[in-house]
Amino acid sequence: xxxxxxxxxxxxxxxxxxxxxxxxxxxxxxxxxxxxxxxxxxxxxxxxxxxxxxxxxxxxxxxxxxxxxxxxxxxxxxxxxxxxxxxxxxxxxxxxxxxxxxxxxxxxxxxxxxxxxxxxxxxxxxxxxxxxxxxxxxxxxxxxxxxxxxxxxxxxxxxxxxxxxxxxxxxxxxxxxxxxxxxxxxxxxxxxxxxxxxxxxxxxxxxxxxxxxxxxxxxxxxxxxxxxxxxxxxxxxxxxxxxxxxxxxxxxxxxxxxxxxxxxxxxxxxxxxxxxxxxxxxxxxxxxxxxxxxx
Numbered sequence: 517x518x519x520x521x522x523x524x525x526x527x528x529x530x531x532x533x534x535x536x537x538x539x540x541x542x543x544x545x546x547x548x549x550x551x552x553x554x555x556x557x558x559x560x561x562x563x564x565x566x567x568x569x570x571x572x573x574x575x576x577x578x579x580x581x582x583x584x585x586x587x588x589x590x591x592x593x594x595x596x597x598x599x600x601x602x603x604x605x606x607x608x609x610x611x612x613x614x615x616x617x618x619x620x621x622x623x624x625x626x627x628x629x630x631x632x633x634x635x636x637x638x639x640x641x642x643x644x645x646x647x648x649x650x651x652x653x654x655x656x657x658x659x660x661x662x663x664x665x666x667x668x669x670x671x672x673x674x675x676x677x678x679x680x681x682x683x684x685x686x687x688x689x690x691x692x693x694x695x696x697x698x699x700x701x702x703x704x705x706x707x708x709x710x711x712x713x714x715x716x717x718x719x720x721x722x723x724x725x726x727x728x729x730x731x732x733x734x735x736x737x738x739x740x741x742x743x744x745x746x747x748x749x750x751x752x753x754x755x756x757x758x759x760x761x762x763x764x765x766x767x768x769x770x771x772x773x774x775x776x777x778x779x780x781x782x783x784x785x786x787x788x789x790x791x792x793x794x795x796x797x798x799x800x801x802x803x804x805x806x807x808x809x810x811x
Contacts, residue, residue, distance in 0.1 A: 519779030533587035626659035695770035716792035
């Protein structure tokens with residue numbers, strides 16, 4: 517099954533499970549309005565961790581992804597995918613966590629490493645690559661993060677594939693750089709599913725800058741994508757939707773040519789909104805006509 521996932525950010529702990537169910541109902545209604553309920557088959561629930569203090573939108577304490585999945589299952593009956601930070605818990609604690617996810621019928625997890633304030637390998641826990649091997653029996657579908665604009669990402673991704681990654685979740689994409697990277701990947705023929713991530717960019721981004729903060733890096737490729745977001749944010753809805761659909765079509769066309777199975781991940785960093793779901797539906801209209809992925 518090709519993954520088509522919607523990201524569901526856990527509500528604050530102050531709102532609790534009831535707030536999660538309210539947000540799930542909101543997403544469900546938007547999906548029904550635009551026909552996405554017939555296409556979206558997965559729900560990605562991230563574990564939120566503190567990062568830099570300059571985050572444009574303060575990160576309040578959030579519900580645990582496992583608690584969130586349990587709370588909204590009756591409202592949004594979709595295949596759950598969770599992100600699991602591996603760097604701060606012991607192997608034993610992580611094993612108990614994976615067991616708890618499995619007991620809750622969660623079969624897909626993305627292993628996430630340290631935040632940008634730390635170096636790869638720092639932290640008392642496991643690296644994502646170590647986690648891939650350690651939990652291959654407990655968690656049958658094990659994902660990793662893929663950041664196409666990061667330096668040396670090709671080597672990082674190849675190592676994760678060798679370690680047993682069965683799928684990868686990209687950072688938000690605002691260029692087709694991911695296709696360049698995937699076409700260069702060397703390996704033994706293993707081709708994990710690549711979930712290409714797309715987001716709606718509201719006008720609020722011009723003032724707040726959350727999306728640019730999420731994708732920022734010191735590479736030229738990252739700076740190009742940040743400029744694209746900056747130029748896109750103030751445009752009219754019609755112009756913005758057209759530009760994002762064109763981006764989606766260009767990225768998915770090129771990514772399919774790399775031989776990797778391609779899935780999709782839709783994200784709303786500023787929260788669920790009607791324009792976002794309308795744009796995602798327009799993207800999927802172009803996806804309907806796509807040929808099957810090769811490989």
